[in-house]
Amino acid sequence: xxxxxxxxxxxxxxxxxxxxxxxxxxxxxxxxxxxxxxxxxxxxxxxxxxxxxxxxxxxxxxxxxxxxxxxxxxxxxxxxxxxxxxxxxxxxxxxxxxxxxxxxxxxxxxxxxxxxxxxxxxxxxxxxxxxxxxxxxxxxxxxxxxxxxxxxxxxxxxxxxxxxxxxxxxxxxxxxxxxxxxxxxxxxxxxxxxxxxxxxxxxxxxxxxxxxx
Amino acid sequence: xxxxxxxxxxxxxxxxxxxxxxxxxxxxxxxxxxxxxxxxxxxxxxxxxxxxxxxxxxxxxxxxxxxxxxxxxxxxxxxxxxxxxxxxxxxxxxxxxxxx
Numbered sequence: 001x002x003x004x005x006x007x008x009x010x011x012x013x014x015x016x017x018x019x020x021x022x023x024x025x026x027x028x029x030x031x032x033x034x035x036x037x038x039x040x041x042x043x044x045x046x047x048x049x050x051x052x053x054x055x056x057x058x059x060x061x062x063x064x065x066x067x068x069x070x071x072x073x074x075x076x077x078x079x080x081x082x083x084x085x086x087x088x089x090x091x092x093x094x095x096x097x098x099x100x101x102x103x104x105x106x107x108x109x110x111x112x113x114x115x116x117x118x119x120x121x122x123x124x125x126x127x128x129x130x131x132x133x134x135x136x137x138x139x140x141x142x143x144x145x146x147x148x149x150x151x152x153x154x155x156x157x158x159x160x161x162x163x164x165x166x167x168x169x170x171x172x173x174x175x176x177x178x179x180x181x182x183x184x185x186x187x188x189x190x191x192x193x194x195x196x197x198x199x200x201x202x203x204x205x206x207x208x209x210x211x212x213x
Numbered sequence: 214x215x216x217x218x219x220x221x222x223x224x225x226x227x228x229x230x231x232x233x234x235x236x237x238x239x240x241x242x243x244x245x246x247x248x249x250x251x252x253x254x255x256x257x258x259x260x261x262x263x264x265x266x267x268x269x270x271x272x273x274x275x276x277x278x279x280x281x282x283x284x285x286x287x288x289x290x291x292x293x294x295x296x297x298x299x300x301x302x303x304x305x306x307x308x309x310x311x312x313x
Contacts, residue, residue, distance in 0.1 A: 043296075050289045053285050053289070054285060054286065054289070057281060057282055057284075057285045057286075058282065060281055061278040061279070061281040061282045062278070064274060064277050064278045064281055065274045065275055065277070065278035067274070068270060068271065068273060068274020068275075068277065068278075069267055069270070069271050069274055070267065070268050070270045070271055
């Protein structure tokens with residue numbers, strides 16, 4: 001239902017764009033003037049990802065040091081079971097996003113819109129699942145200040161969820177209104193880079209929690 | 214003949230510039246690393262004592278934490294250098310293939 005709504009909004013924005021080829025444009029995803037891909041936006045996204053990577057590296061580093069210090073009140077926390085479902089949802093959203101971009105490149109506009117909307121829904125499902133995970137943690141008596149491990153868990157998941165919220169906003173923005181300066185190919189590529197990075201980052205965080213939690 | 218010679222000169226200059234840049238960076242790294250022991254003596258006394266008092270496990274945890282911070286930073290540095298080298302001719306300098 002929501003996927004079709006988003007797909008329709010993409011279609012409306014494509015019509016508003018005025019191009020004969022719809023959202024894809026006359027070049028089917030290529031740059032309008034036939035130039036090379038807009039590298040500046042890709043480079044900018046890579047720089048942003050570098051900053052995010054360093055931010056989470058600092059968090060993991062603090063977590064490792066805090067956990068390794070002797071004679072502290074560190075207690076391992078049980079991970080909520082719904083975290084597995086959330087991980088599955090996020091991984092699935094990465095697959096649907098990749099397929100959506102593939103549809104864009106091959107000129108299948110309707111399929112692109114459908115899979116793009118499905119990616120948005122899966123992302124929102126992940127965020128809802130994270131809220132449920134927090135509720136499960138709270139119901140077992142693990143609050144933010146209960147133990148350092150619980151505090152780190154909340155900080156990690158909240159920071160990741162905030163970043164993912166930005167990704168969902170970008171997915172929505174592209175669905176509602178095509179960007180003015182970016183070609184569809186560049187815009188979807190930038191968003192896909194961000195999304196896949198956050199997916200990989202989440203898998204890494206889960207692995208860290210599992211192996212050394 | 215002259216065109217080939219000119220291309221060779223440009224290629225040679227590009228390679229020399231890259232090698233000089235890499236050598237300069239290596240020299241800077243060596244200088245920094247040799248200065249590190251002296252810099253260690255200027256560390257915060259409270260941090261030093263706190264780290265020393267944390268025992269072997271605490272020091273190991275600190276080392277791991279430093280490594281976790283170091284690896285992505287170095288990776289980003291190397292990646293940026295790599296992309297700079299790959300696109301060294303994209304701004305201003307004409308590619309060798311376009312030379313007359």
